[in-house]
Each structure stands twice: as structure tokens, then as C-alpha cells.
Amino acid sequence: MSPPIDFKLRRRTLLAGTAAAAAFASVPRGEAAAQTQSKPAGPETTTVTLNVNGEARKLTVDNRTTLLDALREHLKLTGTKKGCDHGQCGACTCTVNGERINSCLSLAVMHDGDEVQTIEGIGQPESMDPMQAAFVEHDGFQCGYCTPGQIQSARKVIEEIRAGIPSHVTGDLTAEIAITDAEIRERMSGNICRCGAYANILAAITQVAEESA
Amino acid sequence: MKFTQPVDSNLFDDAKVVGKPMQRIDGPLKVTGTAPYAYERNDAAPDALYGYPLGAAIGHGRITRMDAEAARSAPGVRAVVTTLEIDPLEKGINNVARLFGGAEVQHYHQAIAVVVADTFEQARAASALIEVDYEEGTPADLDLDAAFERMQGTGEPDTLVGDVEAAFRDAPHVIDQMYHTPAESHTMMEPHASTVDWSDGEDMTVWTSNQMINVNLKSIAATFGIDRERIRVESPYVGGGFGSKLWLRADAVLAALGSRAAGVPVKLALPRPMVMNNTTHRSATVQRIRLAARADGHLTGIWHEAAAYCLPGGRGENPTAQTPIFYAGDTRRVKNHVVDMPLPETADMRAPGEASGLMALEIAMDEMAEALDMDPVQFRIINDTQVDPANPDIPFSDRHFVECLERGAEAFGWSKRNTTPGEQRDGDWLIGHGVAGAYRGALVLPSGARAILDGGKLIIETDMTDIGTGSYTILAQTAAETMGMDVADVEMRLANSAFPASSGSGGQFGAPSSASGVYAACMALRDKIAGNLGIEDASFNGGRVTGGDTDMALSEINEEVSTEDAIQWGDFQKDYAMGTFGAHFVEVGVHAYTGETRVRRMLAVCDAGRIINPITARSQVIGGMVMGVGAALSEDMALDRGRGFFANHDMANYEVAVHADIPEQEVIFLDTLDGVATPLKAKGVGELGLCGVAAAIANGLYNATGIRVRDYPLTMDKFIDRLPAI
Structure with a gap:
């Protein structure tokens, strides 16, 4: 549990009342800044x-x-x-x-x-990984900006399901987790695609999962 | 090439490449992370330093003092430029708020300083050391509902047909309701970003993320008062736009000022928390819609009055855009009010006008169908029109709205739905089905390209952008088709101001306009090649040119042949109404206990002329449908009416649809051809996919629960107290 907010505020208030703060007040602003920079408390x-x-x-x-x-x-x-x-x-x-x-x-x-x-x-244009190739095949992207992140997650989602790591939508925690649409969608939901290629990304992941089963 | 009359038959009717599914030619670059976006131009500006912006911390007012000394002397800082140091810069095309310069603050997070430093961390830290004193402006009334109440009934109608009052007096069925759509943010994945080299204050190179290169070039020239010839703008990869990157924004302006001040190339991306309030968004709307109908379903009156806000001089949002033209109706009164408010700038977002207008109108249509005890599909079919209702001499160039509804109803299993609200259950879920019509205009703009045949390869150069829409691919297909060549032999060079000016990407005019421009350039190239070879009636097929006694491979032409042309649009198009049409069907589940709403199934049927590439076009449509799910269920810019800014200005608090929100999606393209619209008989489709989706979901929610929610987003707090008894 984190400390209550007022605790943090008090600590800051305490600091502001120290001699260092008093020194700030006695010199012009720019000099004060330069002074603090010249004496770092530790390596930056x-x-x-x-x-x-x-x-x-x-x-x-x-x-x-x-x-x-x-x-x-x-x-x-x-x-x-x-x-x-x-x-x-x-x-x-x-x-x-x-x-x-x-x-x-x-x-x-x-x-x-x-x-x-x-x-x-993971792969280069002339030597794509199966997931990258599946994204191209299923048009699992449009602008391409979220795509590397989607592909990274997609590859790991399959591994995570196969490793038995449960998700919010996993029903029976003792059974082997099936690679379902719901499992993939849930686990991919940290990767936003504003172009809205989700359905195509799902198709790409499903294909790779089936081919590597 | 001037497009002077409707095209009858041409080479696209016997197409081998156009109209066929083809994977994106830029795909391998994007899936491997090797496509360079604006902040990643290590190929062109490897030594660029880091710019970081500072945004105003008040809604509106004036800056009375800025002290940047601490920032200037902070480690690694090369330059600081504050807004008080320069006069207000000239505004670029369609910019409403000033992008930089001067003491006035027009909106929260307006850019007021830029820091250039050796590292990103140094620039960011130094920007926080800038001290600013403000004088806050007079508190403004930011209540759009109140503004609508004040303005309702005032001003000349935008459209007025017949005696509307009489129609409503006499009609046996009338509905009259208020609808609200929230402010929406584009939230494209790549924030606004630019790398600019203006090191010597002379020539300027701008590697940016922008949808319309030529407009951007002109705006930069105007902003800094320099000749266009001295500026180059490049935007080969754009990480999403949706309208947010149509016009010049502060990222490029700050990077340019920083570059000149520091004497080095500078790259700058707007920090995500600054994007919402610094850039533009879609205005919230308040809409009152009244419909009058006879018992047979025939609409006798359509009365749509709305209000949206903007900064003084802006265009706001016009949610009545579709109302003059989408449905038949004997009388009609349409008026949109734009209210001045000192808020972040409102401007174009995907399907400006229709997107928020259909969110309301298509609920109203559902409500009237229910009042008539009529199938909402049938009600829309009855009110189809093949002419502009206000100008019956103007026919639609090509309109298959009825077919969209009928095909969709059949494919979706519409007839099997439960028609009594609240009567279908699946476990804990109340199940409902909804339909909505879709309409979006089919604008086309002049668009140019250069076509170069060189050693059997065809090179296409145009400043057209690919913002994820598929321009690289569909333009290569168009060029290959026109030249009778293999797509593999076409090299696309896009989004560089050194190339001929195109339509740019926006308003779903990009694909039809730029493809027509490429067609024009390639037809000019054909003429030139034929002329050089002395062939009349040359034909181009299989990579060969034939005619008369000549039959030679294009690769045998040793000298480079280059042509440039642009498509220009003839006045004959004004004799037609041009639009795109669709129907959206959805199945929703509403949790009987919590009111949580989930979309379970979606279908779109689209009538948008020839589909140049079914793969990329389908992606545009499903992407629009996804955005529609967000618009229906979660997207809502939260306005702090006291402070005049949007509070949820990041991607954690402004909730767009994610993977788990999106169900099975199906798209059907009608095999239509519109020879009035373009030489390819193609029209845009990228915005049609969004139009109407949210209303279909609202109508599905009604069918599931019997609760009519007219205030988006359709969050559970708005109806949980009215859910059917369990």
C-alpha cells in the first residue's frame, strides 16, 4: 500500500524549508539553476x-x-x-x-x-517471420505504426496461452487453455490499433497458431 | 486530362489488376518496422537534435511574462524559443488557431515555447523550467446545450423546401427528439511529429506526418514568409491521420523554429498528453430532429437543427450534412449553428459532418419506423430517392442504397430477429439487433502525377500520401492496368513536394482522385510512347506496345520517357449528386444486470463504385466500423467547462475500441460502377465505413432493452436504472 498523499506533501514541504531552499531565494533564478546543476548528488x-x-x-x-x-x-x-x-x-x-x-x-x-x-x-522484409508474413497476408494493419508492437504481442500471446498463463476470459484455470478468439482478443487488448485492423490481426494470429500447433 | 463526360466503357472494364485483391506493397516494410516515420528519419537527418514543446496552461487569456533563463542554462540545451519572442506567425491553410507567436492564448496547450537540446530527456526537463505568468481571459460560457437553446430558430435555414410547419401539423406520425454527440479525438497512433532542417534559415526540408503535402507546403511558406521553391516536404509514411494531419500543426512549426535557432536539424513529436488539446478534434453536437410521416411510411417532413462549436472563424462540425440529400421527403428544413467558444480547435475528423449527423438521424429513423410499426429496413427503402430532394432535376450519379439494405438484411438474417424490445435473452445478456443507413459524399479533387518509363520499369511520382489507406498499392495497380504492365514492374514514389501535386488524403476523396491522376499521367505516357514510335491506335498489354507494324516490349525502349499530367474535373459533374451509400447491421448484447454493452456481430454493405482493391478497401471499412464502435460505446472528450480544456487528454482516459471490443465483422461491396464520378468508375469508401455504425448500435441497444439512449456514448450510467426487471 502506498503512503497517503498528505504524507508525501509533508515531505516536500519539509524539503522546501531547508537551507538549500533559502539559498535559492537569495540568488537570481538562473544562477540558482546553474548552481544546482554543477553539484549533482550522484551520477546522472x-x-x-x-x-x-x-x-x-x-x-x-x-x-x-x-x-x-x-x-x-x-x-x-x-x-x-x-x-x-x-x-x-x-x-x-x-x-x-x-x-x-x-x-x-x-x-x-x-x-x-x-x-x-x-x-x-524477428525478421526483415526479405525474410519475414511467420507472424509478420501472416500480418501481410491478412492485411493486419493499415498505417503500420502499431504493427511492430502488435506482432510482438501476437507472438507472445500464443506462447503465453500454451504456457498455461490464464487471462481474464479463461474459464477453467485447471484445464489446458484453448487458443480461442476470446483469449486472443483479451490478451491483445493492450495493443491499440486506431486504424481498426483487429479482425484481420485476429485472423493472422489464428493462422500462425494453427500452423504451429 | 479533363474529365468532361460520364465514361462509358474503358480499359478498367476489362481490368486484370484493378479490382483484384492485392496485398499491400508497403506491407513488408511496415511489419518489419523498417518504414521510416517522421521522427525516425535517420536516413535523411541522422544528426537531428531533440525539440520539446511547452503548451499553455490556461484555457484562454494572455501571457504576461516568460522566463526561460533556467531552461537556457540547463544541461544540453542548444536553444529556446518562446512565443513572446516573435510576432504571431501567419496562419496556414484552414488553421483557425495561431500555431505560434505572440502573447495571446487561444486554447489550452497552445504551443508557447520550444526547447532544443542534445537529448530528449534534457529537452523535456528544460521545458519544465520555463516560467510563465498568465492573465486569464474572461470566463466563457462553454455550455453547448444552452447555446442551442438560444440559437434555435434563428438565422436563415441552410436548406428549406416546402411548408415544413404545415407538414408537421398535418402528419399522423411525428417524432421530435434531442440528440447529443460528444467531442471526439482522432487518436491516431503516431503523434504529430516532424523533423525539420532549417539550420541556415534559408532552404527548409520538412520530414513530417501529414495527409496533404501540397497544402502543407503552402502553409509552411505562408507561416514563415518564404518561397515555396525553397521548401521540401516529405511524408512517405504516416502513422494514421483521420483528419488530424490534414493541415499544418505545431510540431512542424516548432521544429522549424528550433532548427533555425539552434542551427541544426531538429525533430519534435507532440507528447501524447498534449495532442488532444494542442491539435484539433471533432466538435460535440446538439441536434434536434423532427420527422413527419404518413401512415404508409412516406416522410412528409424532415426538420434538423443542430449546433456545434469552434474558435472564431472556424467551421466547427456540420451534423446536418447528410440531411438535405439522404432521404426523400416532401418538406425539409435544415439549419446548423456554429457557436464561437475558446476551446481547442475543432476541425475535420473522419467523415466530418455525416459521422456525427448519422449518429442522430439514424436513431430518429429507427424511432419513426417504430412509431409507424414498420420494419426499419423497409421504412428506409420507402424513403429512398434517386434525385436530390431539394433539386429534383439533379439525379444521383449512381445510388444503390436500397440494394445495400436488402442485401444486408438477407446476409445478416434480419428477418429472424426479435422485433419486440427486451424479449431476447442469451444467458445474462439481452440481445438486440440494429440497422442504420450510411451516406457520405463522393468528392473528387484535381490530382497530378508523373509517369516515367525507364528500362521496362514504370515509376510513378506524386505527392499523394498513404496514411494507411493503401495508396501505394492501389496507385500501383492503376498504373499497371493503364500501362498493361505487371505491378511488380511499377515503383511508387509518394508524398514528396518535389512530385506533382495530388488531391492528398482526406474526405474519402484520396483514392478516386489520385488514382484518376495516375491514370491521366499514364495515358499521357501511352500517347508519348506511341507518338515516339509513330503508332496510331497503340495498345498496351502484357508489357508490350503494339499497333500497326510495331510489337515491342516496353523494356526495349531504351530512352527514358517521362510525362506529367493531372485529372481535372468537368462541370458536368455538377449536374449530378455524387455520394456513397451503405447499410450497417449489428447484433449487440446488453448485460441484464450491469448494462455493459458488447457488440457481437457487425455487417456493412457498401455501394461505393468500383472497388480498386478489395483487401485495402475492406480494411478501410472494418476500420471505420471499429471507430464506430468506439463512437457508440466509449469515446468522449471530457470537457472541464470551468477551465476550458479537455481533461482526459491521453490514451488511457480517452477510450478507443480495443481488440476485445471488436467482434466478427463482415463487409459486402456491391459491384457498382459510377461513370460520372471518375474514369475508374470508383469512389471513396474510407469514411463510409464509419457513417451510421454508432446509430446501428444504439438501435440494437434499444431492441435489446427497450431503452432509447440519444446521448452518446451509450454508457451504462445513462440507462442502468431503466433496464428491464430481472
Whole structure:
């Protein structure tokens, strides 16, 4: 359980009354800002090694850099998309150590040594993965911006069902989970497609699931 | 090429490529994440730095002071430009609110500063250090219902036919109801984003996400007062638009200003929480609809009055757009009021006008059918018209609305539905079925292209955009068909202002207009090739040109042959009403205990002329149906009437339909041809798929529960107290 809001507020109020705050008041605003910048309390960057698509990539990143921006801006792997940057749309879905995550909700510094797979590691235009090919075949996209995230989730949804991980719509938790339309729709619902290709995405996933059964 | 008369027969009637299902040629790039969007142009501007915007924190008023010193001295910051530092910029085409410059705040989150820094994190952090003092404007009345009450009955009607009052006095059946549609946000997946190189303050290159390149180019030129020749705009991949990217927006303006100030290329994407209030949206509407009918179902009066809001000088939303023309009726009075309000800008969103208009009108039609004790399908069929009701000398170019309804009813099993509301159960779910008519105009615009034959390959260049609509693919099909070549031998180059100006993407005019433009360019190329070879009556088939004594492969033509042409539309089209038509059928389940509403089955039947590619066209239609589900059940921009901004400005709180909301969808295209509309006999279909869907769901909810909800979205709080006793 998180502390009540008034507790947090009190902590901030306390900080504002310290000598540091008093120093702020005595100098012009710009100088105060410069002063605080010159004395960071600790390192503002961190060096991490991400194993991206099977390749070790050593990076020094701002501590605030998300995994998403580490991939897109540092490694120039722009296939992973930024739709909302707040974990609301799913466009940034990639896998970390084999599990799908919203990479915008995770900081790069949390992933030293982790295995990250992006859409670029799944297939290329001339050598598409079966899920990518199925998306093309069933027109499982229009504008294409949510598509890498949809494909990442789609591949994992099949695995998650086969691994027996239940979802909101799973009925009998003790039985083997069947790959049904309802299971796929439920598990894909974190990936928004505003072009509305859902029915075609479902067809693509179903085909891949059947072919790999 | 001027399109001067209805086309009788032409090469598309014997098509080998056009009209055939074909997978998207840009598909492999999109599914592998290798299609570069506007913020990802490492191929063109690898050294671009990061721009981050600051939005105004008040609904409207003035900025009295800005202090950006802390931001300027923050780590990594290269430049800060505040709105007080420059005069208000000229507005671009169809921009209502100013995009930047000056002290006035016209709406919440209007851009007031841009920070350029070495990294995204630095730019974002520095933007938060900018201090702003505001003087808030006079509180404005943001109550659209009250505005409608004030304005009702005032002003000249937009359409007036016959004695409406008398018709309503005399009719045996009259309905008179109020309807509400909420403000809606496009919520395309890719936020507005641009990378701009204006490093030297001279030539400018804009890699952006925009639907209409030529309009964007002109707007940028006007905004910054520079010659168009010095600007290049590119938008090869657009992560969704739905109207939000028709006109120039703040992302490109801020990136340009930041680039000039920092002397480096700058990329900037609007943060998602800023998109809703900074950019545009579809206005909420208040609509009063009155219908009068004889006992035989014949409509004798249609009276539609509505109100929407916008910033002063804007167009708002016209939900009466379809009412003058969709149904027959002896008398008619139509009026839309646009109310000035200091809110974020209202502008075009997918099917502007008809989308929100049919949300109301098609409920009203259902209500009248019930009052008449008539099948709502039959009631609509009775009131079909083959002419513009207000101008009976103007026939529809091609209208098969009745066939849409009949085919749909048969395919959906309409006759087997329960007709007494609230009487069909499936476990805990109340089951209902609803129908609605669909109409959307069939606008076409001039559109140009360049066609180049080079070593047996055909290259098509046009500034047309593909916003997910399938332009790459359908234009390649059109070019291949016209030149008698294989699609694999066509290379498409789109969305670059260096190419001939096209219609752009919007208003479902993009496909019919730009395909006609490509046809025009290819016909010019055929003429030029034939002329060069001295052939009369040349024919182009199988990659060969034949005629007279000549029979040669196009790949044998050594010299590059290039032509440019555009489709222009003749006045003869004004002698016709041009539209697209459809019928939507849905099955809904309403939970008997909670009122949760689920769409269980959807069918659309579309009459939109020749379908150039059934795969991409179907995707457009099912996508529209999905947007219709959101419009019916969840989408609602929540206005804070005290503060004058939309509170739910992100994708967690503005709820669009997700996978779990969408059931089985079926689309039937009638095999229609409209030779008045375009040389391809094709019309647009991308917006038709949305029109009417929400009303079909509302009508299904009524059939399921016996409760008529006229206020979208159809959330359970609006009817749970009226659900049938369990």
C-alpha cells in the first residue's frame, strides 16, 4: 500500500524549508539553476549492456532514458514505436528476457545484461517471420505504426496461452487453455490499433497458431 | 486530362489488376518496422537534435511574462524559443488557431515555447523550467446545450423546401427528439511529429506526418514568409491521420523554429498528453430532429437543427450534412449553428459532418419506423430517392442504397430477429439487433502525377500520401492496368513536394482522385510512347506496345520517357449528386444486470463504385466500423467547462475500441460502377465505413432493452436504472 498523499506533501514541504531552499531565494533564478546543476548528488548517467537481438550493446544513457528511447534514439532501432510514452497504447511492445513489456514504461538502466528482442530481430522484409508474413497476408494493419508492437504481442500471446498463463476470459484455470478468439482478443487488448485492423490481426494470429500447433 | 463526360466503357472494364485483391506493397516494410516515420528519419537527418514543446496552461487569456533563463542554462540545451519572442506567425491553410507567436492564448496547450537540446530527456526537463505568468481571459460560457437553446430558430435555414410547419401539423406520425454527440479525438497512433532542417534559415526540408503535402507546403511558406521553391516536404509514411494531419500543426512549426535557432536539424513529436488539446478534434453536437410521416411510411417532413462549436472563424462540425440529400421527403428544413467558444480547435475528423449527423438521424429513423410499426429496413427503402430532394432535376450519379439494405438484411438474417424490445435473452445478456443507413459524399479533387518509363520499369511520382489507406498499392495497380504492365514492374514514389501535386488524403476523396491522376499521367505516357514510335491506335498489354507494324516490349525502349499530367474535373459533374451509400447491421448484447454493452456481430454493405482493391478497401471499412464502435460505446472528450480544456487528454482516459471490443465483422461491396464520378468508375469508401455504425448500435441497444439512449456514448450510467426487471 502506498503512503497517503498528505504524507508525501509533508515531505516536500519539509524539503522546501531547508537551507538549500533559502539559498535559492537569495540568488537570481538562473544562477540558482546553474548552481544546482554543477553539484549533482550522484551520477546522472549509467553505462549498461543490453543484449539486443543477440548482440551485446554497451551504452551510456541518461538515467531518465527509457528502454524505448535507448532502442530508438541510441541504437537507432526505430521499429519499436512511440505512440504514447505512457504505457497506454502498446506500440512500444518488445520482449525482455522472453517476456513482452511496454518498453516506454521501463528505464534502460533497469536492463543491464538483459536480453531484448525488437521487431528488427524477428525478421526483415526479405525474410519475414511467420507472424509478420501472416500480418501481410491478412492485411493486419493499415498505417503500420502499431504493427511492430502488435506482432510482438501476437507472438507472445500464443506462447503465453500454451504456457498455461490464464487471462481474464479463461474459464477453467485447471484445464489446458484453448487458443480461442476470446483469449486472443483479451490478451491483445493492450495493443491499440486506431486504424481498426483487429479482425484481420485476429485472423493472422489464428493462422500462425494453427500452423504451429 | 479533363474529365468532361460520364465514361462509358474503358480499359478498367476489362481490368486484370484493378479490382483484384492485392496485398499491400508497403506491407513488408511496415511489419518489419523498417518504414521510416517522421521522427525516425535517420536516413535523411541522422544528426537531428531533440525539440520539446511547452503548451499553455490556461484555457484562454494572455501571457504576461516568460522566463526561460533556467531552461537556457540547463544541461544540453542548444536553444529556446518562446512565443513572446516573435510576432504571431501567419496562419496556414484552414488553421483557425495561431500555431505560434505572440502573447495571446487561444486554447489550452497552445504551443508557447520550444526547447532544443542534445537529448530528449534534457529537452523535456528544460521545458519544465520555463516560467510563465498568465492573465486569464474572461470566463466563457462553454455550455453547448444552452447555446442551442438560444440559437434555435434563428438565422436563415441552410436548406428549406416546402411548408415544413404545415407538414408537421398535418402528419399522423411525428417524432421530435434531442440528440447529443460528444467531442471526439482522432487518436491516431503516431503523434504529430516532424523533423525539420532549417539550420541556415534559408532552404527548409520538412520530414513530417501529414495527409496533404501540397497544402502543407503552402502553409509552411505562408507561416514563415518564404518561397515555396525553397521548401521540401516529405511524408512517405504516416502513422494514421483521420483528419488530424490534414493541415499544418505545431510540431512542424516548432521544429522549424528550433532548427533555425539552434542551427541544426531538429525533430519534435507532440507528447501524447498534449495532442488532444494542442491539435484539433471533432466538435460535440446538439441536434434536434423532427420527422413527419404518413401512415404508409412516406416522410412528409424532415426538420434538423443542430449546433456545434469552434474558435472564431472556424467551421466547427456540420451534423446536418447528410440531411438535405439522404432521404426523400416532401418538406425539409435544415439549419446548423456554429457557436464561437475558446476551446481547442475543432476541425475535420473522419467523415466530418455525416459521422456525427448519422449518429442522430439514424436513431430518429429507427424511432419513426417504430412509431409507424414498420420494419426499419423497409421504412428506409420507402424513403429512398434517386434525385436530390431539394433539386429534383439533379439525379444521383449512381445510388444503390436500397440494394445495400436488402442485401444486408438477407446476409445478416434480419428477418429472424426479435422485433419486440427486451424479449431476447442469451444467458445474462439481452440481445438486440440494429440497422442504420450510411451516406457520405463522393468528392473528387484535381490530382497530378508523373509517369516515367525507364528500362521496362514504370515509376510513378506524386505527392499523394498513404496514411494507411493503401495508396501505394492501389496507385500501383492503376498504373499497371493503364500501362498493361505487371505491378511488380511499377515503383511508387509518394508524398514528396518535389512530385506533382495530388488531391492528398482526406474526405474519402484520396483514392478516386489520385488514382484518376495516375491514370491521366499514364495515358499521357501511352500517347508519348506511341507518338515516339509513330503508332496510331497503340495498345498496351502484357508489357508490350503494339499497333500497326510495331510489337515491342516496353523494356526495349531504351530512352527514358517521362510525362506529367493531372485529372481535372468537368462541370458536368455538377449536374449530378455524387455520394456513397451503405447499410450497417449489428447484433449487440446488453448485460441484464450491469448494462455493459458488447457488440457481437457487425455487417456493412457498401455501394461505393468500383472497388480498386478489395483487401485495402475492406480494411478501410472494418476500420471505420471499429471507430464506430468506439463512437457508440466509449469515446468522449471530457470537457472541464470551468477551465476550458479537455481533461482526459491521453490514451488511457480517452477510450478507443480495443481488440476485445471488436467482434466478427463482415463487409459486402456491391459491384457498382459510377461513370460520372471518375474514369475508374470508383469512389471513396474510407469514411463510409464509419457513417451510421454508432446509430446501428444504439438501435440494437434499444431492441435489446427497450431503452432509447440519444446521448452518446451509450454508457451504462445513462440507462442502468431503466433496464428491464430481472
